[in-house]
Amino acid sequence: MISVRGVSKxxxxxxxxxxxxxxxxxxxxxxxVRDNLSAREFWALKDVTFDVEQGEVLGLIGRNGAGKSTLxxxxxxxxxxxxxxxxxxxxxxxxxxxxTGFHPELSGRDNIFLNGAILGMSQAEIRSKFDAIVDxxxxxxxxxxxxxxxxxxMYVRLAFAVAAHLEPEILILDEVLxxxxxxxxxxxxxxxxxxxxSTGRTILFVSHQMAAIRRLCKKCIVMSNGINSEVLxxxxxxxxxxxxxxxxxxxxxxxxxxxVGSAEGRVCKITRVNVTSRNLAYGMPLEIKVSVRCVQPVxxxxxxxxxxxxxxxxxxxxxxxxxGNVFNLQRGxxxxxIRLDSLPLHPAYYQCSAAVAFGNHFFDxxxxxxxxxxxxxxxxxxxxxxxxxxRLPATVSIA
Amino acid sequence: xxTCASAVTKLFAPLNEQCCKHHVSQPALGDSLEANYQILIRxxxxxxxxxxxxxxAYRDLLWQLVLRDFTARFKQTVLGPLxxxxxxxxxxxxxxxxxxxxxxxxxAGIPSLLFFNAGLLAWNYFSGLLSATGNTxxxxxxxxxxxxxxxxxxxxAQVFSNLIGLAVxxxxxxxxxxxxxxxxxxxxxxxxGWSLFWIPLLLLHLAILALGCGLLLSAITxxxxxxxxxxxxxxxxxxxxxxxxxxxxxxxxKFPHGYESFMLLNPLISIVEAFRLSLIGVGSFSPGYYAxxxxxxxxxxxxxxxxFQRTARSFVDxx
Numbered sequence: 043m044i045s046v047r048g049v050s051k052x053x054x055x056x057x058x059x060x061x062x063x064x065x066x067x068x069x070x071x072x073x074x075v076r077d078n079l080s081a082r083e084f085w086a087l088k089d090v091t092f093d094v095e096q097g098e099v100l101g102l103i104g105r106n107g108a109g110k111s112t113l114x115x116x117x118x119x120x121x122x123x124x125x126x127x128x129x130x131x132x133x134x135x136x137x138x139x140x141x142t143g144f145h146p147e148l149s150g151r152d153n154i155f156l157n158g159a160i161l162g163m164s165q166a167e168i169r170s171k172f173d174a175i176v177d178x179x180x181x182x183x184x185x186x187x188x189x190x191x192x193x194x195x196m197y198v199r200l201a202f203a204v205a206a207h208l209e210p211e212i213l214i215l216d217e218v219l220x221x222x223x224x225x226x227x228x229x230x231x232x233x234x235x236x237x238x239x240s241t242g243r244t245i246l247f248v249s250h251q252m253a254a255i256r257r258l259c260k261k262c263i264v265m266s267n268g269i270n271s272e273v274l275x276x277x278x279x280x281x282x283x284x285x286x287x288x289x290x291x292x293x294x295x296x297x298x299x300x301x302v303g304s305a306e307g308r309v310c311k312i313t314r315v316n317v318t319s320r321n322l323a324y325g326m327p328l329e330i331k332v333s334v335r336c337v338q339p340v341x342x343x344x345x346x347x348x349x350x351x352x353x354x355x356x357x358x359x360x361x362x363x364x365x366g367n368v369f370n371l372q373r374g375x376x377x378x379x380i381r382l383d384s385l386p387l388h389p390a391y392y393q394c395s396a397a398v399a400f401g402n403h404f405f406d407x408x409x410x411x412x413x414x415x416x417x418x419x420x421x422x423x424x425x426x427x428x429x430x431x432x433r434l435p436a437t438v439s440i441a
Numbered sequence: 442x443x444t445c446a447s448a449v450t451k452l453f454a455p456l457n458e459q460c461c462k463h464h465v466s467q468p469a470l471g472d473s474l475e476a477n478y479q480i481l482i483r484x485x486x487x488x489x490x491x492x493x494x495x496x497x498a499y500r501d502l503l504w505q506l507v508l509r510d511f512t513a514r515f516k517q518t519v520l521g522p523l524x525x526x527x528x529x530x531x532x533x534x535x536x537x538x539x540x541x542x543x544x545x546x547x548x549a550g551i552p553s554l555l556f557f558n559a560g561l562l563a564w565n566y567f568s569g570l571l572s573a574t575g576n577t578x579x580x581x582x583x584x585x586x587x588x589x590x591x592x593x594x595x596x597x598a599q600v601f602s603n604l605i606g607l608a609v610x611x612x613x614x615x616x617x618x619x620x621x622x623x624x625x626x627x628x629x630x631x632x633x634g635w636s637l638f639w640i641p642l643l644l645l646h647l648a649i650l651a652l653g654c655g656l657l658l659s660a661i662t663x664x665x666x667x668x669x670x671x672x673x674x675x676x677x678x679x680x681x682x683x684x685x686x687x688x689x690x691x692x693x694x695k696f697p698h699g700y701e702s703f704m705l706l707n708p709l710i711s712i713v714e715a716f717r718l719s720l721i722g723v724g725s726f727s728p729g730y731y732a733x734x735x736x737x738x739x740x741x742x743x744x745x746x747x748x749f750q751r752t753a754r755s756f757v758d759x760x
Contacts, residue, residue, distance in 0.1 A: 155505055
């Protein structure tokens with residue numbers, strides 16, 4: 043279905059960003075010098091080769107800058123490769139962004155037709171799916187309102203709905219799940235699962251959300267530095283991704299970590315963080331030791347940890363003063379133990395931040411000093427169900 | 442299984458046969474139910490490639506873009522499409538007063554309002570199309586960097602959306618004709634004949650010239666962004682060397698004797714003059730110079746197309 047053979051993509055570092063005519067003329071002038079070209083080249087993709095069978099849902103994972111997006115751009119013909127050959131059998135629909143080409147002045151109805159046409163649907167095709175699209179997006183009432191008056195949620199729902207009703211044989215998806223509220227994300231994920239399982243469509247899916255990868259894909263490729271791994275099983279791929287890429291050490295020296303803003307630890311500084319529980323997994327105990335150094339006595343201090351989605355919003359904050367648990371520190375070095383009996387985070391990657399404060403006054407903030415993966419819990423096989431975020435127990439009674 | 446490599450259109454023979462495989466070709470979307478077609482993606486070194494099949498497959502997008510241009514332009518204005526009428530009307534009156542009365546550049550034998558409006562009809566179509574297409578690549582980078590469709594669709598859509606504007610302006614022209622008939626007994630027998638049928642061909646010629654020029658500029662400004670500032674300048678200078686504000690004879694009189702006809706090497710002059718001649722019977726037509734204009738326009742379109750297609754294949758890398 044998809045056959046990728048030796049695909050490479052080269053960027054010239056000099057030509058990323060705009061060249062002006064003056065630079066070009068200067069370069070022409072200096073031609074005989076031939077300044078070291080290879081040093082200014084950057085290979086975003088190096089000899090990428092793999093095959094995808096029909097009906098397969100292939101995940102593509104890797105750190106930022108590993109070449110995933112470049113590969114998708116080449117596959118969806120937005121830019122051409124520098125070398126190699128790709129053969130795609132079937133129509134290709136690619137969704138690198140939701141709502142591409144939406145025009146704010148046009149009504150929802152007009153935009154469905156416009157966006158559908160941009161994605162490669164014919165008018166007749168859109169007309170036949172129009173009701174389903176409006177229904178899925180839940181915007182019946184506003185279908186004749188210009189989309190500039192839509193809330194961002196409605197806008198994104200409409201955009202995804204158009205894309206979700208695209209029916210190519212090959213679908214290329216880039217992180218589009220990161221739209222809308224949790225409920226809508228869930229709906230999107232469900233729709234994509236439905237698309238992939240029912241119709242034998244081939245899907246290439248890039249995501250940073252391991253839970254989404256686990257749910258949708260059976261096979262994965264790990265990209266790193268423009269080189270692809272062989273096609274792996276999902277768990278193997280996620281393991282490899284975690285082991286040779288993004289994840290930080292569990293023990294991190296923060297004495298020289300760059301601070302942003304005014305809270306830079308002049309009075310009381312976080313010097314070291316150490317995850318002593320050695321295993322971050324949903325529902326398992328979390329134990330973190332935070333070392334602080336005080337140059338003068340600090341009274342009524344609190345310590346807090348924050349977990350963000352990768353490049354995303356704060357998802358969990360753990361503060362010691364929630365129960366009025368503040369402490370006084372003498373001058374010198376201290377080690378504070380933070381413990382949660384049960385980590386409520388869904389399996390995914392999170393960035394961790396830490397802070398020491400007195401009330402609203404922050405002594406020190408270390409922002410996103412580490413990226414850790416929270417794994418699946420063996421005791422709770424349902425913890426993969428959500429995309430990412432917190433999952434807390436509720437008391438349910440039947441009235 | 443159908444391989445679409447045969448659908449490749451190559452107008453210029455590539456230098457190296459081995460590395461000239463067509464970049465990509467995709468069959469009609471939504472058109473055919475057969476799933477067995479193939480897209481090949483390879484580095485493309487050919488000088489000029491046109492994705493005919495893709496262009497045809499995305500014809501619905503062409504229509505949607507024309508519709509978008511038209512709706513979006515007038516959705517927020519109070520008078521809506523009336524602006525298409527008011528704008529040229531005001532310009533015509535201003536030209537008629539300044540050039541017709543003050544500078545006495547208006548030719549004899551035709552009401553100056555009609556003379557200037559006829560020139561503006563042709564000029565507005567050309568300049569509108571040129572300014573709309575001259576920034577195609579850089580102006581649509583947010584779109585082109587996220588989704589594939591034949592890039593040429595966008596400038597081609599402009600050819601049609603500017604035609605809509607022209608159609609509305611023809612209405613203004615009609616109003617002026619009615620006004621002249623009613624107020625000026627000297628021209629009450631002004632009538633229009635078979636020569637009107639040349640108008641569509643002349644518009645096609647204008648479109649080719651504007652598109653060629655626009656594609657070329659678009660390819661250049663995608664690479665050298667600082668050059669996009671010259672586009673308005675190019676358009677206004679072109680207006681000065683085109684007989685829109687003055688009759689050709691006025692300028693030719695200023696040329697050294699014997700060299701007047703060199704001016705006609707400017708293809709725009711040939712077209713605008715022929716356009717006026719067909720519409721209101723005032724103007725000139727010289728087959729030899731017109732043939733030069735046609736040859737120049739076609740050549741410019743081919744060069745523009747080649748550069749545009751070449752730049753479009755990977756310009757998002759730099760944007």
